[in-house]
Amino acid sequence: MRKNISQINKEAIITVLLYAFYFCWWYYFAYIYKAESNKFILGLPSWFFYSCVLGLVVINVLVFIAVKLFFKDIDLD
Known part of the structure; x- marks a missing residue:
């Protein structure tokens, strides 16, 4: 059972890191990125x-x- 908990924790950490990366990507290009206006x-x-x-x-x-x-x-189970 302990192995299952460590696997679940590892998957949760990976998921949070992927979401944080996506949010940073989106935020950078939506608000910080200085695109040419045209x-x-x-x-x-x-x-x-x-x-x-x-x-x-x-x-x-x-x-x-x-x-x-x-x-x-x-x-x-």
Whole structure:
């Protein structure tokens, strides 16, 4: 049972770190990034594209990798 708790804690820490990374990414490009006022990517303002579109793709890839490498099926009984 102790091994299950340590695995659950490890998965929770990884999840929180991934969320913190995503929030920092989104915040930087949404509020700090100084884009040229007329720069558009795929018809979207560059700050929006980087924070919402590219950020979503990046975090989805990172979550997929984290789940494949670090998460394990455990019996909760």
